[in-house]
Amino acid sequence: MTSATEASRTDRTWTVGELADELGITTRTLRFYEAEGLIAPARAGSARVYDHRDRARLRLILRGKRFGMSLSEIREIVDMYDGAASSERRQLEILLARLGEIGEDLRARERDLARTLREVAEVAAQCRERLDQLP
Amino acid sequence: MTSATEASRTDRTWTVGELADELGITTRTLRFYEAEGLIAPARAGSARVYDHRDRARLRLILRGKRFGMSLSEIREIVDMYDGAASSERRQLEILLARLGEIGEDLRARERDLARTLREVAEVAAQCRERLDQLP
């Protein structure tokens, strides 16, 4: 049997407002993501009820946004989380191939980011150099 | 003295169409970036003439876009390339501080990207596992 605190860790749910506050977004954004098919929280009557799975999914979504993924790209990925449990060989093979492409794309972005980071560091070095040459 | 081929490497210029083709964007985008103050090509009459510096700047801009930087963020960085040659101590110090913040932001994006990449790899691993369990 699980303790009360342990249960509270996995059974906890959130309202839109609570989750929006915790994630640093607005309730409008949460409703928008739902309308776009990115999340599908449970309902208590008409009120949305988010659980840990929804919250994890949203963290993934927001992380993707931070380095430039569009919502449709993100939707494709989060859909794959569900699809990976498929039992159809053909389906899994298609998924795996697509995941490979997505991985390639992400690695390309990683290179672009790293390169920009190096250039920013270089400009900073130039600044320091010039500062050293001043009185 | 420099050879003819060497001179052609650094003296070459481009028209909007040529440069757009080479960079894989449209002429509209180039004009838009100019209107936004991101580039300022020379003019031959009314026609735009891009040189190597313009081209390098555009590569930087496009690279930034690929991992989610907005045009205003990018403009701030490209402006710093020019500002780093300043001779005012105060100006250089401000620049350096801002460059530090930008670096921090970029590293945060790098972490988000890496984390997403790991998760994508994990989903791929799940796919392969399920495939192995099938006939």
Next chain:
DNA sequence: GCTTGAGTTGACGTTTACGTCAACGTTAAG
């Protein structure tokens, strides 16, 4: 000298990702 291709400047349209009301239901406090 006239068409064709590439350039120019407006000006309005479009997509993405939400912001911002408006109008309404529901539960908790006073």
Next chain:
DNA sequence: CTTAACGTTGACGTAAACGTCAACTCAAGC
């Protein structure tokens, strides 16, 4: 019982980053 705080669904507005005409110029080729 009514007000206040939260929730709900529309519906319209907006900023960013271009796309898409339209109307015009200008140099090159036939």
